[in-house]
Amino acid sequence: MTQPHEDPASPSFAAPAIAIRGLGKVFDHVVAVNGVSFDVPVGSFFGLVGPNGAGKTTTLSMVTGLLRPDAGQVWINGVDMWADSLEAKKKLGVLADGVRLFDRLSGRQLVTYAGLLRGMDRETVAERTDDLLRALDLVDAGEKLVVDYSAGMTKKIALATAMIHAPRTLVLDEPFEAVDPVSAANIRSILNDYVAHGGTVVVSSHVMDLVQRMCSHVAVMARGNLLAIGTTDEVRQGGSLEDRFVDLVGGRSNGEGLSWLHTS
Numbered sequence: 001m002t003q004p005h006e007d008p009a010s011p012s013f014a015a016p017a018i019a020i021r022g023l024g025k026v027f028d029h030v031v032a033v034n035g036v037s038f039d040v041p042v043g044s045f046f047g048l049v050g051p052n053g054a055g056k057t058t059t060l061s062m063v064t065g066l067l068r069p070d071a072g073q074v075w076i077n078g079v080d081m082w083a084d085s086l087e088a089k090k091k092l093g094v095l096a097d098g099v100r101l102f103d104r105l106s107g108r109q110l111v112t113y114a115g116l117l118r119g120m121d122r123e124t125v126a127e128r129t130d131d132l133l134r135a136l137d138l139v140d141a142g143e144k145l146v147v148d149y150s151a152g153m154t155k156k157i158a159l160a161t162a163m164i165h166a167p168r169t170l171v172l173d174e175p176f177e178a179v180d181p182v183s184a185a186n187i188r189s190i191l192n193d194y195v196a197h198g199g200t201v202v203v204s205s206h207v208m209d210l211v212q213r214m215c216s217h218v219a220v221m222a223r224g225n226l227l228a229i230g231t232t233d234e235v236r237q238g239g240s241l242e243d244r245f246v247d248l249v250g251g252r253s254n255g256e257g258l259s260w261l262h263t264s
């Protein structure tokens with residue numbers, strides 16, 4: 001199980017990839033995240049799921065140092081994100097939702113910039129940029145400005161910027177959104193390979209089928225609370241993850257009240 005039992009600040013604590021304790025955020029009286037606590041084990045492929053407005057992006061933004069929590073703490077491989085952000089951020093690669101990219105750069109320039117910003121030498125950055133553009137099927141688009149990319153291409157180039165420095169943990173908010181099926185399969189195999197070699201991946205997604213097939217662990221959030229957490233098999237309890245998700249979250253409406261939409 002991935003529910004926390006120990007204090008991450010204790011010296012005997014075997015640091016998970018991410019430890020979250022009592023994390024909370026309120027926006028204008030809306031409780032976006034309501035004091036959640038969980039661990040993401042090292043080497044796991046961890047899915048964070050929940051309906052629209054559940055608090056997934058807010059949680060991931062606080063985990064990755066983009067949004068200051070109102071309450072609680074986050075440790076990345078044992079390093080306190082908000083006490084030592086610089087050190088904690090070195091261990092992370094982040095694909096954030098809705099964050100602007102420098103889109104007047106070409107794809108190649110953007111990935112190169114991300115590598116240099118991480119303090120890598122030019123030669124390694126150039127080699128890895130070539131590898132990433134090839135793996136993500138962006139070689140032809142490498143010289144094109146990011147502002148002219150499609151939504152899926154933008155997602156893929158942002159993913160490349162998150163991976164260039166070979167972080168220990170990747171936190172990816174909706175990495176498959178708008179991405180075509182072939183590119184999604186390529187991204188999945190890159191991520192599977194990364195996990196097989198000791199990396200940790202956290203993804204948020206609305207696609208239950210994908211999460212069930214891909215993730216070793218799942219957390220289900222709704223209205224800022226954690227409803228279930230564990231290995232994917234523990235959470236789905238023998239059924240499909242989608243059925244379990246609907247059971248936990250509720251809210252099926254069957255289109256009631258929309259009879260005016262019927263054409264005959």
Ligand SMILES: Nc1ncnc2c1ncn2[C@@H]1O[C@H](COP(=O)(O)OP(=O)(O)OP(=O)(O)O)[C@@H](O)[C@H]1O
Nearest residue numbers: 027030031032050051052053054055056057058059
């Ligand atoms: N900057 C903000 N200002 C005000 N309210 C916000 C802000 N960001 C998020 N919220 C609110 O916090 C709640 C959680 O939003 P969040 O974006 O974290 O949900 P989510 O689970 O990522 O949703 P989705 O699946 O639709 O992306 C929502 O009620 C949202 O309206």
